[in-house]
Amino acid sequence: MTCRRCIPISISRTPSFPNWSSCKGINGAQKPAGGYSWNGVRHSGRQFCAVADRTPDLQPPAGLWMISMKIIGIDPGLDRTGWAVLESVPAAAPRLLASGLIHTAKGLALEKRLAEIFDAFSAVIRDHAPGEAAIEEVFFSKRADTQANTTHARGVILLACEKLSVKITSYNPKTIKKTLSGSGSAQKPQMQRMVQLTLDLKEIPRPDDIADAMAAAICHARVAPFKAALARAAR
Known part of the structure; x- marks a missing residue:
């Protein structure tokens, strides 16, 4: 279940922001193995959610990139x-x-x-x-x-x-x-x-x-x- 404020983005690419490692533990923060692609999900709020509509007290990098299967x-x-x-x-x-x-x-x-x-x-x-x-x-x-x-x-x-x-x-x-x-x-x-x-x-x-x-x-x-x-x- 993802946040109701998340906005899907149609394009896919590999993220390149410098502070990507600061999001360790958040959904999609680790680069996956074969069979996955990076798909963008931009959050409209100041914080973002990872699991079950809960909002962790973390700030994403400049855009949140999550995984599609x-x-x-x-x-x-x-x-x-x-x-x-x-x-x-x-x-x-x-x-x-x-x-x-x-x-x-x-x-x-x-x-x-x-x-x-x-x-x-x-x-x-x-x-x-x-x-x-x-x-x-x-x-x-x-x-x-x-x-x-x-x-x-x-x-x-x-x-x-x-x-x-x-x-x-x-x-x-x-x-x-x-x-x-x-x-x-x-x-x-x-x-x-x-x-x-x-x-x-x-x-x-x-x-x-x-x-x-x-x-x-x-x-x-x-x-x-x-x-x-x-x-x-x-x-």
């Missing part, structure tokens, strides 16, 4: 793997950049289907260059074959992220639901509606695989900045 959300499956790439910018709603499905034919051998998922997902990462990924944890299913297939698909997706240096975070399905809707037991229609509202989509996102991937990415866009801020505060 490009996130890929994934809903793994052997038959269909949904993916969605979002750009998360401070002081603004996340923006959908691209989404899609990876299909595999049921008649193929398991190893060939997994190879297809790995190759197709690796191509998606190369095309869109996300810095971080969000994926659902595998939940218990009464159908052991369904759970095993999802686990296999999830494994090759994790491998692709590791090989292409994409930091991946796993989320419990209930955490994703609660982050978006406020309820860990929200049903699919409610979740799809929340995804539509958050991303300002003209229609309800379909199919479910893509909508779930969008939800995972939105969850990470909201949770990751708070985790990073807490980690900096603990140093």
Whole structure:
């Protein structure tokens, strides 16, 4: 959550003010690794906020530059793997950049289907260059074959992220639901509606695989900045 007085600036560049180090510990004060870009957020007040709308007793340099993330959300499956790439910018709603499905034919051998998922997902990462990924944890299913297939698909997706240096975070399905809707037991229609509202989509996102991937990415866009801020505060 960012300050209501923060004004997003459309341009992006690397900050060059001399007293940048004086903001150590404030959101965006440390230059990030690959997958990030510097995006400007100028504050209209005398002070500026870092986390949860609180205003620290600090003065920013001549302009406050914060970090934007490009996130890929994934809903793994052997038959269909949904993916969605979002750009998360401070002081603004996340923006959908691209989404899609990876299909595999049921008649193929398991190893060939997994190879297809790995190759197709690796191509998606190369095309869109996300810095971080969000994926659902595998939940218990009464159908052991369904759970095993999802686990296999999830494994090759994790491998692709590791090989292409994409930091991946796993989320419990209930955490994703609660982050978006406020309820860990929200049903699919409610979740799809929340995804539509958050991303300002003209229609309800379909199919479910893509909508779930969008939800995972939105969850990470909201949770990751708070985790990073807490980690900096603990140093």
